[in-house]
Amino acid sequence: MIKETTGQVLPTATGFAARQAIAAVRRRNIAVEPLLQRAGLSERDVDGQRRISAIAQSKLLEYAAEALGDSAFGLHLAQQTNPREARLLFYVTSAATNVGDTIALYARYFRIVNEAVHVKPLHTQNGVIVEFNFVGVSRHHARQSAEFTLAVTLKGLRELVGRRVRPTKVAFAHTRSSHLREFERFFGSSVEFGATSDRVSMSNETLALPLLTRDPHLLEMLRSLCDEAARERHTPAETLRASAENEVQKLLLNGTLDRRAVARALGMSERTLSRKLADEGATYAEVVDQLRRSLALQYVNERSLSLSQIAWLLGYEGSTSFNHAFWRWTGSSPSKVRSEQLRVSAQLRAQSQGVAKVRSKSGKPRKKGTAQTG
Numbered sequence: 001m002i003k004e005t006t007g008q009v010l011p012t013a014t015g016f017a018a019r020q021a022i023a024a025v026r027r028r029n030i031a032v033e034p035l036l037q038r039a040g041l042s043e044r045d046v047d048g049q050r051r052i053s054a055i056a057q058s059k060l061l062e063y064a065a066e067a068l069g070d071s072a073f074g075l076h077l078a079q080q081t082n083p084r085e086a087r088l089l090f091y092v093t094s095a096a097t098n099v100g101d102t103i104a105l106y107a108r109y110f111r112i113v114n115e116a117v118h119v120k121p122l123h124t125q126n127g128v129i130v131e132f133n134f135v136g137v138s139r140h141h142a143r144q145s146a147e148f149t150l151a152v153t154l155k156g157l158r159e160l161v162g163r164r165v166r167p168t169k170v171a172f173a174h175t176r177s178s179h180l181r182e183f184e185r186f187f188g189s190s191v192e193f194g195a196t197s198d199r200v201s202m203s204n205e206t207l208a209l210p211l212l213t214r215d216p217h218l219l220e221m222l223r224s225l226c227d228e229a230a231r232e233r234h235t236p237a238e239t240l241r242a243s244a245e246n247e248v249q250k251l252l253l254n255g256t257l258d259r260r261a262v263a264r265a266l267g268m269s270e271r272t273l274s275r276k277l278a279d280e281g282a283t284y285a286e287v288v289d290q291l292r293r294s295l296a297l298q299y300v301n302e303r304s305l306s307l308s309q310i311a312w313l314l315g316y317e318g319s320t321s322f323n324h325a326f327w328r329w330t331g332s333s334p335s336k337v338r339s340e341q342l343r344v345s346a347q348l349r350a351q352s353q354g355v356a357k358v359r360s361k362s363g364k365p366r367k368k369g370t371a372q373t374g
Helices: 016-027 033-039 054-068 073-080 088-094 099-112 143-161 180-187 216-232 240-252 259-265 270-279 284-299 307-313 319-330 334-362
Strands: 117-123 127-134 169-172 191-193 198-203
Touching (some): 016 143, 033 054, 054 073, 073 143, 073 180, 088 099, 088 216, 099 117, 240 270, 284 307, 307 334, 319 334
Parallel strands (some): 169 191
């Protein structure tokens, strides 16, 4: 893995999403230290004074979602977040004339906030498709990050315009079976999961909307600061393993894990794919197996998914093959792991509710007319 001279692992991020996640976990009275350690971070890393690993930040959001028992944590986190905490990126985009100019600035300078996300506007006859490509991060480790990024982006736009901007369409590369209507309510449009990429589509009418905060003088001043900050940010090299994982994930739903198809999608021969993966210390079989394991542990958290549906999402012919693989990965059955996760989530919720009750009794005086609880 590439490293900067400061010892930071590339790609890096400002820790904007990580700090929001930590605050959300603390509000539920759940210890953050174990989650930080699991992600390879410390309290000092996320104090806002220095950049952190973008990979570690993505993992932290996944672990926070697991600890809270909230599979739509990224969306819920965005709803609670003040977009101004993105700092320089928010203020330079807020000074633009209209939504179209804001998107152009957003795409140009987003790497200041997170080097692992490349924002690319694709202009069409009817508007623009804004793609969010994760580079240097395996896409299946960035599920919550992707949902947070797209949702907080739209929330920021709505604040700048002063109205409920609605995309024409939203798409995510990962699959989801729960909270679907909640996503559609927030975005105000159809939301596709299991798509070829993460993207938000905007109409020409939306692009022309003027910003309430437009300020050409502020924009002129901030552009030079942003250009300098962007030049300092490295463009991370995409590892072949991460690229192969992302291609395999696209093929899982089709039940096609042919090495030839993955190699062709990556523009190389099977032999070259095997050789380059070996250079990174991996084999194609290992990539597929470990991707399935990671996705299986995510899907088991989705209570709305049956075990047979999970087997299908992972490209297995039936539940028996999936159960055997899951036992090999974890030493337990998927149903037992799901039950244990539900039990732990229930305990965490009970603990947070218990602390909240204690605070309500010992904290500020109750308002007149409030019933005594407990």
